[in-house]
Amino acid sequence: MPGFQHEPPSDPVCSARACGTHAVWALRWNNPRLHTLERRKTWLACADHLTSLSEHLEVRGFLREVESADDLEHRVRTA
Numbered sequence: 001m002p003g004f005q006h007e008p009p010s011d012p013v014c015s016a017r018a019c020g021t022h023a024v025w026a027l028r029w030n031n032p033r034l035h036t037l038e039r040r041k042t043w044l045a046c047a048d049h050l051t052s053l054s055e056h057l058e059v060r061g062f063l064r065e066v067e068s069a070d071d072l073e074h075r076v077r078t079a
């Protein structure tokens with residue numbers, strides 16, 4: 001399981017294990033057994049790990065949205 005970062009860093013890094021590549025995607029997910037429906041957790045993914053991370057979430061029914069990490073950064077900066 002990739003580690004989860006509560007605050008996306010200013011230079012987003014892929015959440016896949018042992019990957020330090022700059023992230024270009026933000027996977028927004030929710031585990032309905034642990035979280036309220038509105039809650040979103042975020043994993044960041046580089047281009048190489050988007051497929052493996054999104055499939056990991058999708059098979060569990062957790063994946064909600066996939067966004068550009070640039071949008072995420074923009075929202076954090078302007079929050």
Ligand SMILES: [Zn+2]
Binds near residue numbers: 014020045048049
């Ligand atoms: Zn990666």
